[in-house]
Amino acid sequence: MINGLNESLWKQFGASIDMLKNAIALWPEEKWNTEKKFFYNAYHCLVFLEYYLNIPWKKNFSPALPFTSADPDKIPAEAIDDMIPDRIYSKAELLSYLQSSREKCHALILGLTAEKLVERWVEEDGNRNYSVFELLIYNMRHVQHHAAQLNLYLRQNINNAPRWVSRAKDDL
Template sequence: MLPSHRESLWKQFGGSIDMLVNAISAYPENLWYQEKKFFYISYHVAVFLDYYLTIPAAPLSAPLPFTLSDEIPADGIDDIVPDKIYSKEEILAWLQASRKKCHDLILHMTEIDFNQPWVEVDGNKVMPVFELFLYNMRHVQHHAAQLNMLLRKDTGDAPHWVRAAR
């Protein structure tokens, strides 16, 4: 992969993460513990951002623990149930660590690395690492948009579009 392509991928992926961070940062502290849907989406995207940056694939884990449930919760997000409501600061610190991990991976991977298959431990997902980056970026963008929608609903405002990573 050309260095300019690596740089472009980072700028866009980093911009997606920045939009996510901006949305979480803008959410009022008093609503964080009341309107739990915002927290659950924030937690979910943090878990999977980190998970899809784990190359090669490893079992799902997180620095902010969760329990796997066989039942889909009422909010319908997924079967990952955080062990508690973590603070915004904890989620944001985790996202900053994942942002650095993403940056370092993209800028230091070789052509061979990008073309290696990423095989999820349970075998449900198999794709080249480059495609995994795109998949992960789309997932972050999807949930950043959801969080911005909730921000507009709950506060009447949301952060602006981020053109590229800072």
């Protein structure tokens, strides 16, 4: 039972990550530093993808592509939340970061046991208190939400968007 659950979870989570990758890859290089809303959205999604794979929860999470929490009065209009990247990272850097998180997600799901799925993931402030299974679904939904937003930006800006990915191609 657990192997089938893990396989299905990976096939769908991997597909969400692949859709995010396809959207980032399609965004034109010439718009990368000028249309920053796309970048900020992709960056936010990648940081939280990595953060929610931080199991068990660790207080001193530090993303692979660092950010600074900004003073609310100094947040650029394009930014999401108060996460201000230390710089505008290149498309290649974001895609590399995405691949690293994809591999981490794959390894995490591959190693899941029935016991691990029900362990609690609790942030220090108690805002989020999920089972590992629920956290993975939450994370997958977050990735898919932002992949959809990026696809909308693509349609609005270049009248093109990647096709739907129904399942990750690689097996667990």
